[in-house]
Amino acid sequence: MGKVIAIANQKGGVGKTTTAVNLAASLAAAEQGTLLVDLDPQANATSGLGADSSALGQSVYQVLLDQKPMSGIVVDTALDFLTLAPSHVDLVGAEIELVSALSRETLLARAMEDVKDRYRFIIVDCPPSLGLLTLNALTAADTLLIPLQCEYYAMEGLERLLNTVKLVRGALNPKLEIEGILLTMFDSRNNLSHQVAAEARSHFASKVFKTVIPRNVRLSEAPSHGKPGILYDIQSVGTQSYLQLAREILNGANLG
Amino acid sequence: MGKVIAIANQKGGVGKTTTAVNLAASLAAAEQGTLLVDLDPQANATSGLGADSSALGQSVYQVLLDQKPMSGIVVDTALDFLTLAPSHVDLVGAEIELVSALSRETLLARAMEDVKDRYRFIIVDCPPSLGLLTLNALTAADTLLIPLQCEYYAMEGLERLLNTVKLVRGALNPKLEIEGILLTMFDSRNNLSHQVAAEARSHFASKVFKTVIPRNVRLSEAPSHGKPGILYDIQSVGTQSYLQLAREILNGANLG
Ligand SMILES: Nc1ncnc2c1ncn2[C@@H]1O[C@H](COP(=O)(O)OP(=O)(O)OP(=O)(O)O)[C@@H](O)[C@H]1O
Numbered sequence: 391m392g393k394v395i396a397i398a399n400q401k402g403g404v405g406k407t408t409t410a411v412n413l414a415a416s417l418a419a420a421e422q423g424t425l426l427v428d429l430d431p432q433a434n435a436t437s438g439l440g441a442d443s444s445a446l447g448q449s450v451y452q453v454l455l456d457q458k459p460m461s462g463i464v465v466d467t468a469l470d471f472l473t474l475a476p477s478h479v480d481l482v483g484a485e486i487e488l489v490s491a492l493s494r495e496t497l498l499a500r501a502m503e504d505v506k507d508r509y510r511f512i513i514v515d516c517p518p519s520l521g522l523l524t525l526n527a528l529t530a531a532d533t534l535l536i537p538l539q540c541e542y543y544a545m546e547g548l549e550r551l552l553n554t555v556k557l558v559r560g561a562l563n564p565k566l567e568i569e570g571i572l573l574t575m576f577d578s579r580n581n582l583s584h585q586v587a588a589e590a591r592s593h594f595a596s597k598v599f600k601t602v603i604p605r606n607v608r609l610s611e612a613p614s615h616g617k618p619g620i621l622y623d624i625q626s627v628g629t630q631s632y633l634q635l636a637r638e639i640l641n642g643a644n645l646g
Numbered sequence: 647m648g649k650v651i652a653i654a655n656q657k658g659g660v661g662k663t664t665t666a667v668n669l670a671a672s673l674a675a676a677e678q679g680t681l682l683v684d685l686d687p688q689a690n691a692t693s694g695l696g697a698d699s700s701a702l703g704q705s706v707y708q709v710l711l712d713q714k715p716m717s718g719i720v721v722d723t724a725l726d727f728l729t730l731a732p733s734h735v736d737l738v739g740a741e742i743e744l745v746s747a748l749s750r751e752t753l754l755a756r757a758m759e760d761v762k763d764r765y766r767f768i769i770v771d772c773p774p775s776l777g778l779l780t781l782n783a784l785t786a787a788d789t790l791l792i793p794l795q796c797e798y799y800a801m802e803g804l805e806r807l808l809n810t811v812k813l814v815r816g817a818l819n820p821k822l823e824i825e826g827i828l829l830t831m832f833d834s835r836n837n838l839s840h841q842v843a844a845e846a847r848s849h850f851a852s853k854v855f856k857t858v859i860p861r862n863v864r865l866s867e868a869p870s871h872g873k874p875g876i877l878y879d880i881q882s883v884g885t886q887s888y889l890q891l892a893r894e895i896l897n898g899a900n901l902g
């Protein structure tokens with residue numbers, strides 16, 4: 391059975407998509423069958439893997455709103471062991487369109503049953519909010535990976551996210567655990583980065599991954615070529631840090 | 647009558663809050679009576695000005711959901727000519743709580759009538775989505791200022807935002823204009839920054855502000871002290887670029 395890892399944080403621009411795309415690609419490079427589900431109407435993970443969301447006929451929109459099987463909308467990527475469930479801008483209407491649907495928070499969890507045993511990992515990229523789409527991801531997930539940008543505003547939102555996790559665990563998904571907190575865009579020349587990292591490690595101790603993702607311009611260039619780091623510039627420090635993260639997760643030894 | 651400028655972009659982490667806080671503070675420094683309305687449940691603009699959203703009794707939540715007058719919830723800040731309408735995490739429920747309210751997109755516009763003639767400028771910070779809160783801001787606004795981070799994913803979302811502006815102009819707010827597109831976190835050593843800036847200027851020509859906000863660590867440190875740039879480090883390049891932006895807007899000459 392595939393392990394479902396949701397990548398979520400309501401704070402915007404903290405590296406959710408960059409983490410989802412590069413972790414999924416790194417797991418695929420380790421020959422672990424991986425599905426990347428793009429649950430953000432911005433469809434950044436979709437274009438980050440070179441797919442054109444407006445050109446594809448179907449997306450996770452049909453899965454959530456028309457109960458189409460997930461296996462019917464997935465597409466191949468440039469990596470052998472990586473498959474994509476693309477997003478589409480229509481998803482932006484899902485929150486309102488599903489307001490009276492029965493058990494609207496479990497739509498994704500039910501849709502995953504169709505594909506869960508075909509992949510070793512299923513990575514879900516979330517939009518920057520704690521609305522219905524992110525709730526669906528937290529309900530379907532085995533674990534939550536929280537990208538934490540090493541900046542002040544990013545620390546502020548963490549408590550609210552962890553409260554939401556407790557609510558979801560109580561009402562919708564008792565098995566939900568924290569996979570880990572990932573420090574992103576770490577700039578070793580910048581005091582603020584060190585302060586946020588120290589604060590995160592003192593509050594959350596072993597829940598913080600040993601792997602730290604540095605600020606690295608090659609990571610932000612790769613999406614404009616529709617490629618994950620390992621296909622754009624495998625030597626770059628950014629790409630190597632995501633390969634290291636994949637190893638840490640595969641070893642499962644990271645968290646006490 | 648005060649000019650209402652909404653600061654919006656559904657892409658996360660592009661500098662909406664940093665722009666709202668520092669532009670409002672720079673206008674206040676020019677002795678223009680300014681109100682900053684924090685419409686984001688993350689309440690980053692509230693804490694960026696040193697206020698504690700959970701300690702304040704009231705927020706824009708009461709204005710939108712209980713029709714409380716805006717003048718009844720505003721608080722003073724450390725700057726003479728700057729007043730804040732604080733946010734609160736309760737706002738996160740507004741989208742669902744208001745789904746059957748009459749004319750739910752015009753709640754903010756109606757609430758602004760109460761304060762519009764007391765301020766020269768009203769700046770509205772928005773969450774990273776095009777949901778009901780941002781629609782309220784676009785409906786209440788005279789103009790929209792779009793922070794555009796000089797990165798690939800940020801360019802992708804621009805077309806959708808401009809489509810939403812056309813829809814709002816057609817259905818809710820015929821006077822809505824674009825104040826301008828502001829290039830943020832520009833890093834002159836980085837090719838990507840130059841590429842995005844060149845593309846934005848070729849697509850949107852005179853709609854792009856002459857002022858460009860550089861990536862500047864002092865801007866990201868200031869919120870941890872609850873201060874805008876002009877009170878944290880007035881000499882910094884970041885602070886000076888927002889003072890320049892305020893001058894450009896006050897001159898009104900920026901956009902052809
Ligand atoms: N380690 C890094 N070094 C440099 N740039 C990065 C890094 N991680 C992400 N970026 C860039 O920072 C921006 C924000 O990252 P990303 O889009 O992945 O965040 P997000 O949390 O998914 O945003 P949103 O909240 O809009 O979904 C992007 O332009 C991305 O290319």
Ligand SMILES: Nc1ncnc2c1ncn2[C@@H]1O[C@H](COP(=O)(O)OP(=O)(O)OP(=O)(O)O)[C@@H](O)[C@H]1O
Binds near residue numbers: 660665830
């Ligand atoms: N010019 C800049 N230079 C350096 N850091 C910046 C700059 N502008 C913003 N930042 C930092 O980048 C991060 C994102 O900025 P900010 O929170 O203002 O974006 P936002 O668009 O309001 O995010 P959200 O989508 O979550 O509301 C913050 O940590 C902020 O301090």
Ligand SMILES: [Mg+2]
Binds near residue numbers: 406407408430434517
């Ligand atoms: Mg994203």
Ligand SMILES: [Mg+2]
Binds near residue numbers: 662773
């Ligand atoms: Mg913000």
